[in-house]
Amino acid sequence: MESYTYVNIFETKGLEYLLLICFLVLFIFLVRYLASPLPAKEQAGKE
Amino acid sequence: MHDENKKGRSFADIIRFILQEMKPRGKFLTPFNVISIVVIIAGVIILTVRFIYGLGSVSNLNQEYPWGLWKGFNVITGVAFAGGAYVLTFVVYVMGVEKYHSIVRVTVLNGLLAYIFYAGALILDLGRPWNIINPIIGNDFGYNSVLFLVAWHFMLYMIAEFIEFSPVAAEWLNLEKAKKVLQMLTLGAVIFGITLSSLHQSGLGALFLMAKSKIHPLWYTEFIPLLFLVSSIFAGISMVIFEGTISHRVFREQIGPDGKSSFDQIVFGLAKGAAIAMFVYYFFKLLVFIHEHHWQHIHGFWGFWYLFEIIGLVLVPCFLFAYGARHRIIGVIRIAAILTLIGIIVNRLNISMIAYNWNVVDRYYPSWMEYVVSFTVIFAEIWVFRWIVTRMPVYEKHTKPAMA
Numbered sequence: 001m002e003s004y005t006y007v008n009i010f011e012t013k014g015l016e017y018l019l020l021i022c023f024l025v026l027f028i029f030l031v032r033y034l035a036s037p038l039p040a041k042e043q044a045g046k047e
Numbered sequence: 048m049h050d051e052n053k054k055g056r057s058f059a060d061i062i063r064f065i066l067q068e069m070k071p072r073g074k075f076l077t078p079f080n081v082i083s084i085v086v087i088i089a090g091v092i093i094l095t096v097r098f099i100y101g102l103g104s105v106s107n108l109n110q111e112y113p114w115g116l117w118k119g120f121n122v123i124t125g126v127a128f129a130g131g132a133y134v135l136t137f138v139v140y141v142m143g144v145e146k147y148h149s150i151v152r153v154t155v156l157n158g159l160l161a162y163i164f165y166a167g168a169l170i171l172d173l174g175r176p177w178n179i180i181n182p183i184i185g186n187d188f189g190y191n192s193v194l195f196l197v198a199w200h201f202m203l204y205m206i207a208e209f210i211e212f213s214p215v216a217a218e219w220l221n222l223e224k225a226k227k228v229l230q231m232l233t234l235g236a237v238i239f240g241i242t243l244s245s246l247h248q249s250g251l252g253a254l255f256l257m258a259k260s261k262i263h264p265l266w267y268t269e270f271i272p273l274l275f276l277v278s279s280i281f282a283g284i285s286m287v288i289f290e291g292t293i294s295h296r297v298f299r300e301q302i303g304p305d306g307k308s309s310f311d312q313i314v315f316g317l318a319k320g321a322a323i324a325m326f327v328y329y330f331f332k333l334l335v336f337i338h339e340h341h342w343q344h345i346h347g348f349w350g351f352w353y354l355f356e357i358i359g360l361v362l363v364p365c366f367l368f369a370y371g372a373r374h375r376i377i378g379v380i381r382i383a384a385i386l387t388l389i390g391i392i393v394n395r396l397n398i399s400m401i402a403y404n405w406n407v408v409d410r411y412y413p414s415w416m417e418y419v420v421s422f423t424v425i426f427a428e429i430w431v432f433r434w435i436v437t438r439m440p441v442y443e444k445h446t447k448p449a450m451a
Contacts (some may be wrong), residue, residue: 016336023330030326034319034372042374 055336061220068438083426085294090423093416094171101243102174105416111404112411117172118221119399121424122391123251125165127275129282132158132208133244134320140237147313152215153294154287156432164428166201171420184366193253200247205238219439249276265344265353266428268335271398277331278391284317285364285387292381294436311377316373318380321387325365332357349405356397361392 009015037043097105108115135154138144169177182189182198189195210232217226254274259267268274295302302310344350364386371379400411426429435441 010340012344016334019330019334019337027326030323030369034322034369036373038373038375 048145064220065177072437083430086419086422087426087430090420090426093420093425096334096421097171098176100161102172105414105420107411107414107417109411111407113402114399114403115170115411116400116413116417116421117168119396120392120421121165123169123173123399124395125161125168125287126248126251127279127391127395128286128388129158129165129284130244130248130279131287132211132283133163133241134280134283135287136237137241138320141241142280146316149309149442150287150291150313153436154433155208155211156215156441157286157290159205159212160428160432162205162208163203164424164431166205168424186339193250193256197250197254199246200243200250204240204243204247207236207243210236211240215439217440219269243274244279248279249273251275258403261404262398263344263349263405264339265336265341265349266398266402268339270331270335274328274331274335277324277328278394281328281387281390283322283390284321284324285384288314288317288321288380288384289388292300292316292384297433298436298442301425301436314377314380315372315375318368318383321383322365322368322372325387326438329357329361329365334359349402352397356390358388360393364390371412 009018068077093105102108106115106117131154135147135151136448139147139151170179173179179198182185182192182195183202210229214226214229214233217223217229249272252271252273255262255267256269291310291314343355367379367383367386371377373385404410
């Protein structure tokens with residue numbers, strides 16, 4: 001029976017890959033957040 | 048004057064006009080004028096002493112700390128703040144986003160003056176300033192040196208920025224033919240300038256690659272050039288917002304109410320750009336941190352100081368820019384711009400001074416005279432900027448040129 005091998009993501013590139021995936025996902029959210037129009041309630045307040 | 052216009056103005060007319068324009072305008076005894084004149088006079092005296100008796104007579108620089116406040120703040124930070132010029136010209140002339148066209152002239156002027164004064168301040172900090180010409184004339188090219196690249200780029204970029212701004216001066220002098228010729232050169236100068244900027248902004252960071260053993264590990268990385276380049280984008284944008292906010296109050300007669308409302312719209316767009324650039328920069332820093340296994344350094348003063356810089360002066364203003372742009376709150380964007388500028392100053396000073404020789408007992412602290420000279424350079428730039436803005440058509444295209 002094979003023994004369990006613990007992979008420490010702090011010692012491998014794993015954490016860097018995870019960070020890049022987080023970056024790409026969050027970047028999409030940021031761009032969508034910035035590109036979305038002003039909420040109608042706030043728009044009325046500005047006018 | 049009509050006949051003269053037909054014949055064309057002579058060189059003597061232009062000189063006479065410029066001399067006439069040298070006369071001060073408006074109220075002279077303002078708090079800013081009084082303070083800045085006192086500082087400039089003190090700065091000139093200190094600089095005279097510096098050039099007669101050498102650097103050691105006015106500064107605390109030594110063999111351990113050959114680069115101090117003048118390089119760390121004036122040159123390295125000042126050039127990052129001038130990044131707005133290459134960002135804006137790229138957006139307007141290359142990407143064709145006309146929305147930002149109204150602030151291109153003032154941004155290019157800011158960039159030009161920043162390079163003349165802040166990069167020019169390099170001369171003050173050189174032990175043998177007369178050798179500054181060596182990389183240019185080939186006395187000792189030193190092709191492998193980053194300083195060779197920086198020296199050439201500073202000089203060429205100043206020329207490129209001068210060409211970009213020169214149509215404004217031609218318009219002011221009512222030299223229509225010259226203006227047309229200079230405008231034809233603008234696009235070429237812009238592309239040339241952007242190429243130079245991206246290289247020397249990163250080149251300034253590359254200067255510190257040779258100081259691996261001296262800079263604290265949290266700030267030293269082989270990616271310093273890339274980090275300097277990316278941070279110069281949002282440093283420049285923040286400077287445009289900060290400078291524009293002040294200028295729209297000081298020069299409100301020249302800008303007018305239409306200019307103010309359009310500037311607010313421009314600020315919202317700039318804030319979006321700054322938020323994205325800061326977000327990318329933050330993840331770069333995080334990636335470098337993880338890649339270089341810096342967990343063990345996050346303790347004590349240096350760890351907290353690093354976290355303060357990265358979270359308090361990068362991540363927080365990034366969110367503020369995004370929030371302000373999304374909800375159209377100009378005050379939040381201004382706070383974000385100020386925090387970002389402080390963050391850039393802290394980052395550049397950390398690398399060049401604070402975290403430099405961090406483990407040496409005998410540390411460098413700038414003398415009061417170094418501070419006075421730094422402020423002298425800033426005030427002198429503001430005086431020249433104000434002189435140009437109050438005379439040349441920087442903020443709006445005048446229907447009538449200044450020189451009739």
